[in-house]
Amino acid sequence: MAVPKKRHTKSRRNKRRSHHALGKVSLSLCPKCKEPILPHHFCLFCGTYKGREVIDVMAKLTKKEKKKKEKEMAKKEEAKRPEEGKKAKPLSLEELSKK
Ligand SMILES: [Zn+2]
Structure with a gap:
């Protein structure tokens, strides 16, 4: 079996490993x-x-998991709504003043 003639220094080893970092x-x-x-x-x-x-x-979830997932999805939908709600409120007030 081939055997290395001399040991590599820490510096050489660390330089080789400087490219081994994981990316984001x-x-x-x-x-x-x-x-x-x-x-x-x-x-x-x-x-x-x-x-x-x-x-x-939803297909592979149990009844309990389905309920939890539906709740989460409803929460996400609600998170989108406030922007729409703010836009809708002034419009409704204008409409009221017109009437
Ligand atoms: Zn998605």
């Missing part, structure tokens, strides 16, 4: 539920890809 994982946000997702992958939370549903995320 790039994440984007799901356009539907704003959950972080891997690029070119479907959303694991809501099962959509490019805005259309590709898997049914």
Whole structure:
């Protein structure tokens, strides 16, 4: 068996290992539920890809898990609504003053 003639120094070893660091994982946000997702992958939370549903995320869940998931999804929907609500309120007041 081939055997190294001389041992490599710490410096040489560390220089070799300077390229071994792991890079950051790039994440984007799901356009539907704003959950972080891997690029070119479907959303694991809501099962959509490019805005259309590709898997049914509710299919394999138990009754208890389904209830929990529905609650989370409703929460996300509510998080989107306040912006719409703020826009809707002034409009309704204007409409009231007109009448
Ligand atoms: Zn999603």
